[in-house]
Amino acid sequence: MNREKISQGRAVLSAIAIFLYFAIFTAWIPSIVLRSSLLANAPAEVSDLVILAIWGGFFGAGLYGLRWSQERGLI
Helix, strand or coil: CCCCCCCHHHHHHHHHHHHHHHHHHHHHHHHHHHHCCCCCCCCHHHHHHHHHHHHHHHHHHHHHHHHHHHHCCCC
16 A cells, blocks of 8 residues: 655646535536436436436445545555
8 A cells, every 4th residue: 555645746636636526426417417308207206316316326326436545555
């Protein structure tokens, strides 16, 4: 495992990248899908389940990516 210190600039860029990932993939994209014509005529329960699956998938992938990056010393 790589335990060396990272520079302040790299830490800031990592934080921005992490924030943007979670903002885009767990807030913006599910919101766009919810407002799309694909779910316009669907019952509320169906649209809720679809959005939950999208949100949960991106959230889980983000958490996995954070752990994977940490193990490799990238963040």
